[in-house]
Amino acid sequence: METYTHRRGYVFYRANMRRICSLCRAEKLYHSVKKYKHGLMLCVPCQDVVLDLAEEAITLQRYRG
Secondary structure (H helix, E strand, O other): OOEEEOOOOOOEOOOOOEEOOOOOOOOEEHHEEEEOOOOOEEEEEHHHHHHHHHHHHHHHHHHHH
């Protein structure tokens, strides 16, 4: 937990909530890891990789006819 102070001297404790990406297994802040309905959790770079692979697969299917 981190400690944050306010201007008037109050101390607030804030937990650093984290999630683990299912693909790269990195522990990242919870707001940068998206949790899908089926339980898969992906960070932003891994989401980009999965989307690129899906686009490439669609493109290859079009060329095969």
